[in-house]
Amino acid sequence: MDIRNGLVEAIGNTPLIKLKRASEMTGCTILGKAEFLNPGQSVKDRAALYIIKDAVARGALKPGGVVVEGTAGNTGIGLALVGNALGYRSVIVIPETQSQEKKDMLRLAGATLVEVPAVAYANPNNYVKVSGRLAEALARTEPNGAIWANQFDNIANRQAHIETTGPEIWEQTEGEIDGFVAAVGTGGTLAGTGMALKQRNSRIRIALADPFGAALYSYYTTGELKAEGSSITEGIGQGRITANLDDAPIDVAYRIPDAEAVQIVFDLLEHEGLCLGSSSGINVAGAIRLARELGPGHTIVTILCDYGTRYQSKLFNPVFLREKGLPVPGWLERSVDLPS
Numbered sequence: 001m002d003i004r005n006g007l008v009e010a011i012g013n014t015p016l017i018k019l020k021r022a023s024e025m026t027g028c029t030i031l032g033k034a035e036f037l038n039p040g041q042s043v044k045d046r047a048a049l050y051i052i053k054d055a056v057a058r059g060a061l062k063p064g065g066v067v068v069e070g071t072a073g074n075t076g077i078g079l080a081l082v083g084n085a086l087g088y089r090s091v092i093v094i095p096e097t098q099s100q101e102k103k104d105m106l107r108l109a110g111a112t113l114v115e116v117p118a119v120a121y122a123n124p125n126n127y128v129k130v131s132g133r134l135a136e137a138l139a140r141t142e143p144n145g146a147i148w149a150n151q152f153d154n155i156a157n158r159q160a161h162i163e164t165t166g167p168e169i170w171e172q173t174e175g176e177i178d179g180f181v182a183a184v185g186t187g188g189t190l191a192g193t194g195m196a197l198k199q200r201n202s203r204i205r206i207a208l209a210d211p212f213g214a215a216l217y218s219y220y221t222t223g224e225l226k227a228e229g230s231s232i233t234e235g236i237g238q239g240r241i242t243a244n245l246d247d248a249p250i251d252v253a254y255r256i257p258d259a260e261a262v263q264i265v266f267d268l269l270e271h272e273g274l275c276l277g278s279s280s281g282i283n284v285a286g287a288i289r290l291a292r293e294l295g296p297g298h299t300i301v302t303i304l305c306d307y308g309t310r311y312q313s314k315l316f317n318p319v320f321l322r323e324k325g326l327p328v329p330g331w332l333e334r335s336v337d338l339p340s
C-alpha cells in the first residue's frame with residue numbers, strides 16, 4: 001500500500017520533469033523539480049513543515065498555539081495548511097502588493113491576514129519586522145502562546161532542503177547532475193539544496209538566478225550588496241544575506257530580466273503544459289545560462305516553484321503585462337466568432 005498519513009506526508013517527493021525546449025535549445029538535460037505539486041502548490045510547504053516541526057521539538061509551539069509570519073504568500077499558505085493539519089492557528093503579515101490570489105488562498109485556509117504597505121527591510125514597518133513584533137505581542141496574549149516562524153533567519157527553513165529537496169534530486173538523477181540553479185527569497189532552497197548536493201559531489205555547480213531589484217547578483221559577483229532596477233516577480237528578490245544564505249555554496253550568479261523570465265513562463269505553458277509563476281521563469285532562464293556555460297551533454301536541475309493560477313490577475317493579465325511593458329502571450333486574447 002502507498003498511503004500518506006495526512007497532509008504533511010504528502011509534502012515533498014515531487015517529480016523531476018524534463019523541460020523539452022530548454023533541453024533542446026542547449027543540448028543539455030534541463031530538469032525542473034515540480035514543487036508546484038506540493039499540497040500548498042509551492043516549494044514553501046517544505047520550509048513551513050520544518051519550521052513548525054522544529055518549533056514543536058524545541059517546545060516553543062504548544063498545541064493550539066499560533067504561528068505568526070511575514071511572507072510574500074507561499075510560506076503563509078504552507079504554514080496555514082500544515083497548521084490546520086497539526087492543530088495550530090496562523091496569523092500572516094503580507095505586503096499589499098502581493099497577488100490577490102495568494103491573499104484569497106490564505107484567507108480560505110483560515111489564516112488571519114494582516115496587509116501592510118510594501119516598504120524596504122530597513123523600515124520598521126516592513127512586513128517581516130511587523131510580523132516579529134506581532135508574534136511577541138501575541139505570545140503574551142494568546143492562551144496557547146505564539147511563535148514567529150521567521151523564515152528568513154530561521155535555518156529550520158534550509159534544513160528542509162538539506163534533508164529533503166537535495167537528497168531527492170540526488171536520488172532522482174542517480175547522482176548524474178552537473179548543476180543546480182535557483183532564485184532566492186529567503187535562500188532556504190538554494191543554500192539547503194546546494195549544501196546537500198555539494199556534500200555528495202563537490203563538483204556540482206551551484207548557481208543563483210537573481211531578478212532585477214535584488215542585491216545578491218551584485219553581492220556574489222563583486223562582494224557589494226547593491227540593487228538595480230525592479231521586477232514583477234513575487235517571492236524572490238533579496239537585499240541582504242539572511243541566516244539561511246550564510247555560507248551558501250554559490251559558484252556563479254546570473255541576473256535575469258523580467259521579459260526573459262516571463263517569456264519562458266509563457267512558452268512552458270503554451271508548449272509543455274506547465275503552468276508556473278514568474279520565479280520559475282527566472283529559474284529556468286538561469287538553468288539555460290548555466291547549460292550554455294557548461295556546454296552540451298550536462299544535466300542541470302532547477303525548481304518549478306509554484307503554480308501559475310496564483311498569478312492570474314498579474315502575470316497572465318494582458319492589462320497588467322502591457323502596463324509593465326512585458327510581452328503578452330497571444331492565446332490570452334484569442335477568440336473565435338460564433339457562426340451566425
Ligand code: PMP
Nearest residue numbers: 074185186187188189235279305
Ligand atoms: N519562488 C516563489 C514563488 C516563492 O514564494 C519563494 C519563497 N518566498 C521562492 C521562489 C524562493 O524560495 P526561498 O525562500 O527558499 O529562497
